[in-house]
Amino acid sequence: MKSELAALEELQHLDLKTLDLHNEPKGIPENLEAMKAEVGHIASLLQKEKERLEEAEQWRLDREKDVAAQNAMLAKSKVKLQTVRNEKEHKAVQREIDNIRKNIQDREEEAIKVMEAIEQYRSAIEDHTREFGELEAQLRESEEQAKARMADLEEAIGKVNSRKGEITARVSPELLRLYKRIHKRLGRAVVEAKDGYCMGCNMEILAQAYNELQRGDKLYQCANCFRILVFKPKEESEEPAL
Numbered sequence: 001m002k003s004e005l006a007a008l009e010e011l012q013h014l015d016l017k018t019l020d021l022h023n024e025p026k027g028i029p030e031n032l033e034a035m036k037a038e039v040g041h042i043a044s045l046l047q048k049e050k051e052r053l054e055e056a057e058q059w060r061l062d063r064e065k066d067v068a069a070q071n072a073m074l075a076k077s078k079v080k081l082q083t084v085r086n087e088k089e090h091k092a093v094q095r096e097i098d099n100i101r102k103n104i105q106d107r108e109e110e111a112i113k114v115m116e117a118i119e120q121y122r123s124a125i126e127d128h129t130r131e132f133g134e135l136e137a138q139l140r141e142s143e144e145q146a147k148a149r150m151a152d153l154e155e156a157i158g159k160v161n162s163r164k165g166e167i168t169a170r171v172s173p174e175l176l177r178l179y180k181r182i183h184k185r186l187g188r189a190v191v192e193a194k195d196g197y198c199m200g201c202n203m204e205i206l207a208q209a210y211n212e213l214q215r216g217d218k219l220y221q222c223a224n225c226f227r228i229l230v231f232k233p234k235e236e237s238e239e240p241a242l
């Protein structure tokens, strides 16, 4: 019975480890999804900024064309000014010229403002492009790490499973069934009996049972939680290292 109980304890240790191994990958996709969302957010921000920059540049080109057209009109009006025949005509053409000059000045002022905006867009795009590159590199690195970790986990699960197979063969089918039933319900199915108490539920164990239990030649279950009890001499009562 002693060796069967020892085998059960190792089996339990492996079962709990298997749970951890199966649980870990659940956190991996969540982290990656959050990073992907961040990368996507920066990408769409960048796209909008590029569109705004294009619009502003188009607007500036339009203003430049406008100024060129106004300058051509100005040249024509100046020629016209040379051919006026009287004061009235002179005044009219002069007014025309003044208007054109005013228009040109307005367009040039607008062009300066839009140039400033263009500079701001360009610098924002530069910053976000750099940020995007960094995030994307981080994401790729995390994906690689996740892949490697998943492979490690799969390998570890494979090893644990083959070891479980070896140990299971050393436990009687009845005891194994009992263990599985309790394990399914309570997780930890094999617990230590220490100083007269069940370490699974902290209930006191009857003195008679506790004395017999210490010999380790019979199967004892806690009268309260039904977990399988094992007694360990002081120096052994440590959790096995992973």
Ligand SMILES: [Zn+2]
Pocket (backbone or CB within 6 Å): 198, 199, 200, 201, 202, 203, 222, 223, 224, 225, 226, 227
């Ligand atoms: Zn108990």
